[in-house]
Amino acid sequence: MTNFPLLPDMFNNSCPSKVAIRLGMVALSSVFFTACSSLLNDHPLTGPQPSSQSRVQKAVNNVRTALEKELGNSVPSLNLYIETPTEKIFASSVPAGATPYTENTNFRFASNTKTFTSTAILKMHQDGYLNIHAKISDNIPGSNIPYVPNTTEWDFPFKNEITIEQLLQHSAGVYDVDNGIVPGTGGLSYTAYTQGVDSTHQFTADELVKPLVWYKLYSFPPGTGFKYSNTGYTILGYIIARIYSTKFLTPKTYEDYLRDHIVGGIAPVQLAIHFPVRADDTKMPDPYVMGIERNLGKVPKIYKDYNMSAQVAEGNGYSSPASLNTFVRTLMKGQNVLTSFTVDSLMQADIKIDTSNRNHYALGCFFTPNMGFGHNGERCGTLSLMAYDPVTDVSVVAFINLVDKSDGKEGQNSTFAKCFTAIYNAAWDGRAALGYPGRP
DSSP: OOOOOOGGGGGTOOOOOHHHHHHHHHHHHHHHHHHHHHHHSOBTTTBOOOOHHHHHHHHHHHHHHHHHHHHTSOOOOEEEEEEOSSOEEEEEEOOTTSOOOOTTOBEEEETTHHHHHHHHHHHHHHTTSOOTTSBTTSBOTTSSOBSSOOSGGGOOTTGGGOBHHHHHTTOSOOOOTTTSBOTTSSSSBHHHHHHHHOTTOOOOHHHHHHHHHHTTOOSSSTTSOOOOOHHHHHHHHHHHHHHHHHHHTSOOOHHHHIIIIISSTTOSSOOOOBOOOSTTOOOOOSSBOOEEEEETTSOOEEESSOOOGGGTTTTOEEEOHHHHHHHHHHHHTTOSSSOHHHIIIIITTOOEEETTTTEEEOSSOEEETTTEEEEEEEETTEEEEEEEETTTTEEEEEEESEEEETTOOOSTTSHHHHHHHHHHHHHHHHHHHTTSOOOO
């Protein structure tokens, strides 16, 4: 399925420098917190004011109902989790008569997974398991085993010139077989075609790089451009599993490493976040959200159970708004598995800028004005985002269980873009309802 990875660029915003952000924290914090305090207290003349919860709920309700008018159709839910220095709020907006979701409802958060993959790679970099500046054809430190196989099956264009860092920032030029058309698929991506033939198919990284080899597919020479690539992150997931397996001399998966080191095991912040790699691991635990996808002239598709083996490391994660918020908040504050130095100097600062289309993508995350550092994603009838703002110390997680492509169009005015914009507007308006800067 097509991702819509860099929504901030639709608003013609540029990414400020880390120095500007840090300086802004000092200058703006007193203004923001004064505004928050005035909103939270009773007004001496008008009496009790609406609670934080009710203000955020109203903001999300307004965005959802406005989207319904734009689409001319129902919107099953729009949800926002927001945490400030003093409170945590969850608001679920649903049509009359429907049951709202809770902060512990599971949903597939799609390409937000890329931030977890980047976190795993940078954790391995911190621990000396790898060097992000190394080429993927180089050997794993302390071994004679290369990061990716030195075989004809992995001999895709420019392989020997690509670095791990370039894969993280989508500047490696790896062709995306999950979104791009591949020969012999009837105009579909390789993953869509294969899954259409057999929904239970077990995908592997070895398989997903084969079309690159067969048809000599690439987007550009490494380091000369920017193009969002799920397949590039598939390769990163493979590298994580290969290194972990080498260290323990036993087969390990991407899921194993994240469970043991990033969200569980020895991780300082324990979270119920999951990354299925098996084709038969299709179910989310209750409670969970079913996504809805509307396409031109077709009956809406309802997503319940789903084979995520084609999306390992680039979009296979699922969890709840509360857990996802805790992760992005603690990660970006340097209070989780990555040190503040790694977050500040690599994850957030190592930005690839493509001036032709204003993309500003760092290592598994990007910066959105009045939102902060994080990611977004689309998969299985669900659109989502997570972000942490270092200026205001506010984090957000938003999702909508609707992907509307019913107009058959692309671009900023499409029904798809309107749904994607709604999750950003819900987050911005939720912030504004609490006295923080909202829509830019």
